[in-house]
Amino acid sequence: MTLDQLRPYVDGLLDPWVSAADRVGLTPNGVSAVAGLVAVGAGVAYYLAGADPVWYAVGSALVVLNGWFDVIDGALARRQSVDSEAGDLLDHVLDRYADIVIIAGVAAGVGRYDLGLAAVTGVLMTSYLGTQAQAVGLDRLYAGLVGRADRLVIIAAVGFAAAAVDPTAYGLGLPGWLLVFLAVVGHLTAVQRFYEAWGRLD
Numbered sequence: 484m485t486l487d488q489l490r491p492y493v494d495g496l497l498d499p500w501v502s503a504a505d506r507v508g509l510t511p512n513g514v515s516a517v518a519g520l521v522a523v524g525a526g527v528a529y530y531l532a533g534a535d536p537v538w539y540a541v542g543s544a545l546v547v548l549n550g551w552f553d554v555i556d557g558a559l560a561r562r563q564s565v566d567s568e569a570g571d572l573l574d575h576v577l578d579r580y581a582d583i584v585i586i587a588g589v590a591a592g593v594g595r596y597d598l599g600l601a602a603v604t605g606v607l608m609t610s611y612l613g614t615q616a617q618a619v620g621l622d623r624l625y626a627g628l629v630g631r632a633d634r635l636v637i638i639a640a641v642g643f644a645a646a647a648v649d650p651t652a653y654g655l656g657l658p659g660w661l662l663v664f665l666a667v668v669g670h671l672t673a674v675q676r677f678y679e680a681w682g683r684l685d
Contacts, residue, residue: 518553522546533592543642578610593656601663612673616683624676627671627672627675629672
C-alpha cells in the first residue's frame, strides 16, 4: 500500500487551502504550474547542496511544498467543477518533469549521474506503468512498493537528515544511497505494477 492510495481520505483536510485558493482566483492548472516551478527550485537547491549541505533542508522543504500543491490542484478542480482530461494530462506531465528535476538535482549535487539515471528511469517507469494500465482499459494503478507520494516523503526526509549529518558508507552519503534506493525500488515497483496489470488482462 502506498500513500497515493490515501488521497481520498485527506481531501477533507484540504478544504481550508482549497477554499483559500478558490477565493484568490487560482485555477487548478495554475496550481499545477506553481508546483512545477517549486520542483525546479527543489532541484536547484539539491544541486547547491553539493557545496553547502544547508541547501538540502531548503530542497526538502520545497519537495514537501510540491507534494502539497500536487494534492491541492485536483481538489481545487473538483471544487470549481473544471476537472478534465486536459487538466489530468497537464498534471501528470508536470509531475514527471518535477520528478526528473528533483532527482537530477540530487544526482548533480553529489556528482553521481550514473545513479541519477538509474533512479530517474525507475521513477518514470513506475509512473508509466500506473497510467499505462488505464490506457489498456484498467483502473489507474497505485499498487507497488513506492508511489509518488511515498517518494516525495522519502526524498524530503533524507534531505532534511543530510542537512544535519551525512555519514558515508561504501563511498556514498545519504543522497547517494537515496538514489540507489529510488533506482532499485522504482524498478521493482514498475515490475509489480506490470504483473498486476498483466494478471488483470489475462
